[in-house]
Amino acid sequence: MTQKFCLCGIPPRELESILFPMPRYRAEQVFAWINKGVDSFDAMNNLPLAQRRELDGRFCLRKTTFIKILDGPGAAKLQIGVSGGLVEAVVLTDGAGRRTACLSTQLGCAMGCVFCKTGLMGFTRNLDSAEITEQFYHIRRFYPDISNIVFMGMGEPLLNLCELRRSIAALCRTMSPRRVTVSTCGLADGIESLADEGPAVRLAVSLTTAREELRQRLMPVSRANPLLRLKEALLYHEARVGRRITLEAVLLGGINSNAEDARAMAAFARGLNVVVNLIPWNPVEGVFFDGAPLKEPSPVEIRRFSAELEKRGLKTVIRRRKGRGVSGACGQLGSRQRV
Numbered sequence: 001m002t003q004k005f006c007l008c009g010i011p012p013r014e015l016e017s018i019l020f021p022m023p024r025y026r027a028e029q030v031f032a033w034i035n036k037g038v039d040s041f042d043a044m045n046n047l048p049l050a051q052r053r054e055l056d057g058r059f060c061l062r063k064t065t066f067i068k069i070l071d072g073p074g075a076a077k078l079q080i081g082v083s084g085g086l087v088e089a090v091v092l093t094d095g096a097g098r099r100t101a102c103l104s105t106q107l108g109c110a111m112g113c114v115f116c117k118t119g120l121m122g123f124t125r126n127l128d129s130a131e132i133t134e135q136f137y138h139i140r141r142f143y144p145d146i147s148n149i150v151f152m153g154m155g156e157p158l159l160n161l162c163e164l165r166r167s168i169a170a171l172c173r174t175m176s177p178r179r180v181t182v183s184t185c186g187l188a189d190g191i192e193s194l195a196d197e198g199p200a201v202r203l204a205v206s207l208t209t210a211r212e213e214l215r216q217r218l219m220p221v222s223r224a225n226p227l228l229r230l231k232e233a234l235l236y237h238e239a240r241v242g243r244r245i246t247l248e249a250v251l252l253g254g255i256n257s258n259a260e261d262a263r264a265m266a267a268f269a270r271g272l273n274v275v276v277n278l279i280p281w282n283p284v285e286g287v288f289f290d291g292a293p294l295k296e297p298s299p300v301e302i303r304r305f306s307a308e309l310e311k312r313g314l315k316t317v318i319r320r321r322k323g324r325g326v327s328g329a330c331g332q333l334g335s336r337q338r339v
């Protein structure tokens with residue numbers, strides 16, 4: 001049986017043309033219901049019954065399946081079935097009770113960052129806008145008070161820009177783009193495309209180290225996007241968008257956290273308006289570098305690295321370890337299970 005076309009995650013303007021010759025206000029009503037998270041046309045009680053039936057005959061409102069939720073302190077992970085596998089999405093709650101939904105954009109990832117479980121899985125396919133947006137609606141059934149969204153789950157968002165843009169256009173009907181962050185491993189062309197064509201969301205870049213040779217070994221993406229090119233793209237983004245960029249650094253015990261690393265990072269950040277988010281590596285089984293298993297950084301290592309950056313005028317934030325209990329922390333997402 002062929003699957004009906006899914007209306008979830010379709011931006012309002014596009015929905016109008018899909019539903020034409022239905023009047024525009026009807027498309028608005030349908031969009032408003034979808035955005036409330038309804039998963040049946042029956043619930044759209046301000047539409048005439050005949051129209052609801054017609055819509056139900058042609059379209060569907062979900063193409064993903066909620067599988068389960070794993071709850072841990074400060075974080076919960078949802079497993080969601082999509083065609084060909086499972087994607088994972090995470091909810092993080094900060095000390096002030098604010099909740100952030102962390103969404104995935106791909107099934108697997110082709111970028112191969114050595115410290116990341118999703119990278120180990122390899123790449124299966126891009127998610128479409130419905131599959132990205134539905135993660136948010138699944139999350140909101142459990143947590144109605146999501147205040148921020150970050151595209152930092154499985155996959156590299158800038159390699160799926162078209163569907164990412166559609167999803168953001170749908171989600172930002174009710175959420176300010178200022179509360180949405182796209183996190184990339186450092187694709188210069190994608191960063192410039194975001195700057196030129198939007199959406200005007202916040203940008204985070206996983207830098208991890210500003211030592212070129214080390215970065216190329218930890219994050220193969222940087223072979224085609226060396227530091228100079230990456231910085232050029234960040235300066236361009238900053239000039240066009242005018243927002244502070246977050247540099248993320250996954251700290252790996254004994255590998256990228258010494259004074260030399262801090263100096264290189266400070267030099268890279270010179271001239272940019274950035275905050276550095278330090279993310280102590282979250283353990284993933286079977287991950288090796290130079291023949292040895294990766295290690296978490298010690299608390300002293302983290303503090304020293306942060307102090308070295310601050311000494312050089314960089315604002316740093318040390319990310320609290322959240323989500324480990326459910327393997328939902330940064331770099332720990334990924335399941336090979338098929339549904």
Ligand code: SF4
Pocket residue numbers: 109110111112113116117118119120153154155156184185331
């Ligand atoms: S860190 Fe991000 S870009 Fe790198 S392999 Fe993992 S999911 Fe892909």
